[in-house]
Amino acid sequence: QQQVKQSPQSLIVQKGGISIINCAYENTAFDYFPWYQQFPGKGPALLIAIRPDVSEKKEGRFTISFNKSAKQFSLHIMDSQPGDSATYFCAAGYSTLTFGKGTMLLVSP
Amino acid sequence: GAVVSQHPSWVICKSGTSVKIECRSLDFQATTMFWYRQFPKQSLMLMATSNEGSKATYEQGVEKDKFLINHASLTLSTLTVTSAHPEDSSFYICSARDAGLNTGELFFGEGSRLTVL
Numbered sequence: 111q112q113q114v115k116q117s118p119q120s121l122i123v124q125k126g127g128i129s130i131i132n133c134a135y136e137n138t139a140f141d142y143f144p145w146y147q148q149f150p151g152k153g154p155a156l157l158i159a160i161r162p163d164v165s166e167k168k169e170g171r172f173t174i175s176f177n178k179s180a181k182q183f184s185l186h187i188m189d190s191q192p193g194d195s196a197t198y199f200c201a202a203g204y205s206t207l208t209f210g211k212g213t214m215l216l217v218s219p
Numbered sequence: 220g221a222v223v224s225q226h227p228s229w230v231i232c233k234s235g236t237s238v239k240i241e242c243r244s245l246d247f248q249a250t251t252m253f254w255y256r257q258f259p260k261q262s263l264m265l266m267a268t269s270n271e272g273s274k275a276t277y278e279q280g281v282e283k284d285k286f287l288i289n290h291a292s293l294t295l296s297t298l299t300v301t302s303a304h305p306e307d308s309s310f311y312i313c314s315a316r317d318a319g320l321n322t323g324e325l326f327f328g329e330g331s332r333l334t335v336l
Contacts, residue, residue, distance in 0.1 A: 207253075210262065
């Protein structure tokens with residue numbers, strides 16, 4: 111499987127701060143880049159996704175920035191809240207998705 | 220969003236027995252469903268792509284005779300772990316795409332935790 115590299119592995123952010131998670135992919139044929147949020151014991155839930163024809167997409171406090179030439183995309187969580195504490199996975203693909211290794215986010219009160 | 224339901228949500232079985240996990244798309248039709256396996260604190264690894272009415276496509280390293288997949292209808296795919304062993308203990312998650320949408324969005328089930336004693 112083509113790799114999707116995600117960093118950091120874990121992240122601690124103070125309440126109200128900005129959480130930033132980065133991903134890089136290899137396959138230039140990928141055309142769908144979603145971010146998933148997963149709580150312990152639950153399946154992943156789609157947060158936000160982007161296609162390569164735009165460089166940024168914002169939904170509420172969540173923003174994806176996409177750099178096609180660098181083959182990188184990132185998730186920004188503005189005004190991070192304790193309830194955002196979860197594991198976040200980036201993914202990339204077309205017919206199937208390849209997932210990054212995940213980032214455990216802890217938002218301290 | 221669309222709902223994908225998995226059953227059972229958790230199961231404990233003895234080594235050597237077989238376990239069936241169901242994945243249903245509740246309010247949409249899915250010609251393709253995907254089965255993932257997730258070990259603790261690790262990422263989701265695609266096991267196989269389940270195709271309605273035809274054979275599943277397995278990822279490299281996944282034993283198709285051990286992980287039997289059946290996609291008998293547009294709303295149901297099943298994963299059977301045959302002759303389960305403790306190393307098969309994992310979190311199994313299915314996902315599906317709405318055949319009527321062109322967004323590419325994958326909807327995930329809540330997962331099924333298998334513990335093999």
